[in-house]
Amino acid sequence: MQHAWSDDELTIHWSFTPDELALVPHGSDANRLGFAVQLKFFDLEGRFPRTPREIPLAALGFVAEQLELSPVVLQQ
Numbered sequence: 001m002q003h004a005w006s007d008d009e010l011t012i013h014w015s016f017t018p019d020e021l022a023l024v025p026h027g028s029d030a031n032r033l034g035f036a037v038q039l040k041f042f043d044l045e046g047r048f049p050r051t052p053r054e055i056p057l058a059a060l061g062f063v064a065e066q067l068e069l070s071p072v073v074l075q076q
């Protein structure tokens with residue numbers, strides 16, 4: 001997976017539809033963000049990330065913003 005994403009690429013590939021957002025469970029912020037990032041990663045790659053380093057930081061921030069969360073919740 002590429003690690004440098006333009007704003008347009010983030011919007012096209014990492015934006016959630018209302019149906020996808022409905023799949024994100026309620027619970028802790030870290031669980032919500034982790035699930036959401038893995039869902040989009042699976043959508044793009046057809047597999048789940050093997051390590052957290054596979055998730056592009058720009059994508060993590062973009063997904064967190066859509067969920068109104070801070071990306072640092074995954075580091076806590």
